[in-house]
Amino acid sequence: ASVFSDIEMGPPIEVFKMVAEFNADPHPEKVNLSVGAYRGNDGKPWVLPVVRTVEAQMASDQTLNHEYLPVAGLPDFRTGACKMILGEEDPAIVQNRVAGVQALGGTGALKVAADFLRQNMKYEYVYVSTPTWENHKSLFTKAGFKVKEHRYWNAKTCSVDLEGMLEDLRTAPPKSVVILHAVAHNPTGTDPTQEQWKQIADVCEEKKLFVLMDCAYQGYTSGDLDKDAWSCRYFSQRGFEFFIAQSFSKNFGLYNERVGNLCVVCKDSDSKSKVLSQMELNVRVVWSNPSNHGARIVATVLNNPPLYAEWRESIKTMANRILFMREQLHQKLKAIGCPGNWDHIVQQQGMFSYTGLNEHQSEQMVKRFHIYMLKSGRISMAGLNSQNLDYVAKAINTVVT
Ligand code: PMP
Numbered sequence: 099a100s101v102f103s104d105i106e107m108g109p110p111i112e113v114f115k116m117v118a119e120f121n122a123d124p125h126p127e128k129v130n131l132s133v134g135a136y137r138g139n140d141g142k143p144w145v146l147p148v149v150r151t152v153e154a155q156m157a158s159d160q161t162l163n164h165e166y167l168p169v170a171g172l173p174d175f176r177t178g179a180c181k182m183i184l185g186e187e188d189p190a191i192v193q194n195r196v197a198g199v200q201a202l203g204g205t206g207a208l209k210v211a212a213d214f215l216r217q218n219m220k221y222e223y224v225y226v227s228t229p230t231w232e233n234h235k236s237l238f239t240k241a242g243f244k245v246k247e248h249r250y251w252n253a254k255t256c257s258v259d260l261e262g263m264l265e266d267l268r269t270a271p272p273k274s275v276v277i278l279h280a281v282a283h284n285p286t287g288t289d290p291t292q293e294q295w296k297q298i299a300d301v302c303e304e305k306k307l308f309v310l311m312d313c314a315y316q317g318y319t320s321g322d323l324d325k326d327a328w329s330c331r332y333f334s335q336r337g338f339e340f341f342i343a344q345s346f347s348k349n350f351g352l353y354n355e356r357v358g359n360l361c362v363v364c365k366d367s368d369s370k371s372k373v374l375s376q377m378e379l380n381v382r383v384v385w386s387n388p389s390n391h392g393a394r395i396v397a398t399v400l401n402n403p404p405l406y407a408e409w410r411e412s413i414k415t416m417a418n419r420i421l422f423m424r425e426q427l428h429q430k431l432k433a434i435g436c437p438g439n440w441d442h443i444v445q446q447q448g449m450f451s452y453t454g455l456n457e458h459q460s461e462q463m464v465k466r467f468h469i470y471m472l473k474s475g476r477i478s479m480a481g482l483n484s485q486n487l488d489y490v491a492k493a494i495n496t497v498v499t
Pocket residue numbers: 134202203204205206231279284312313314345346347353356357358
């Protein structure tokens with residue numbers, strides 16, 4: 099018998115299973131609304147023109163080579179990424195008390211944070227919103243945390259249950275971390291208002307919660323990198339010591355290059371250096387040092403004003419197309435008299451809509467209409483386009499009627 103005979107088959111990972119089933123589905127009208135990946139109106143992935151430009155430059159640059167990067171990654175990338183989220187004038191940036199650790203995507207940045215907080219800082223609990231991105235719980239559980247949930251989503255009002263959230267956070271035991279979605283909350287598409295962020299920060303301060311911002315969609319809410327950085331900049335200006343797990347998967351369309359950064363904000367530059375040195379030791383035994391290609395593309399763009407400007411236009415293009423799809427879906431559902439109120443489709447922001455379809459209805463969308471979406475009712479707005487909108491709206495109408 100195999101030494102592995104006691105190993106049980108693990109459950110499938112929902113979103114990757116959906117993508118595989120979608121790819122294998124021969125139905126001519128199939129639609130993929132499951133994975134959070136941008137698509138153009140032609141339904142195809144979009145390689146940003148600025149990425150193509152830099153890749154072409156890199157291909158012909160004879161000075162580049164394939165030597166190892168430093169353990170903490172490409173210096174220009176890390177500095178550029180921290181400045182992009184906090185802003186050049188942020189006090190922590192100016193006072194040289196911010197460090198960046200290049201990681202394998204936003205997921206890798208969360209992993210670097212989780213390992214450091216558990217192993218070096220002995221934090222024990224992590225708070226996540228109900229609902230949240232499904233990987234938060236597994237990642238932190240495997241890193242040795244006990245996971246606790248705080249209320250977040252009020253399904254009746256389709257808005258943030260701030261009172262519930264604050265109440266839950268106020269009961270947090272010492273040594274607790276809280277993961278906050280910096281912008282474009284996944285899956286609800288609903289963020290706290292600035293006034294609400296202030297109250298959340300008050301409780302984090304009062305309860306000494308360690309704040310880990312998860313920022314996977316900077317640019318996707320407003321189309322503007324600075325506006326979408328508001329919550330992170332606010333926490334920094336208030337003097338918090340906190341981390342930001344940044345992903346460049348969505349806003350650069352570099353999904354499979356695994357480009358992320360953990361931005362570490364400390365009270366003084368001495369602490370920053372010590373934290374960074376310990377994170378380097380942690381990284382050394384996980385992936386030793388990160389990959390180059392995607393980070394070099396991002397670093398090149400962030401450090402070159404004309405390329406940066408071009409990239410910002412592309413972000414607007416993506417955000418605006420998603421906004422347009424929101425309006426169109428909303429209109430179509432109303433036009434066909436789909437029962438219920440669909441205003442949340444246009445109120446929600448970022449890449450996703452939390453449609454309010456229940457598990458059964460969401461499964462019907464897949465089984466009867468070949469429209470792939472998560473059981474939670476989450477759809478990726480980027481999967482919609484002018485060719486499939488009618489079909490999707492009619493399907494929603496059928497499953498809710
Ligand atoms: N956090 C959230 C909330 C996300 O939605 C995602 C991507 N789906 C990530 C982190 C991780 O992004 P990456 O693909 O860069 O690892």
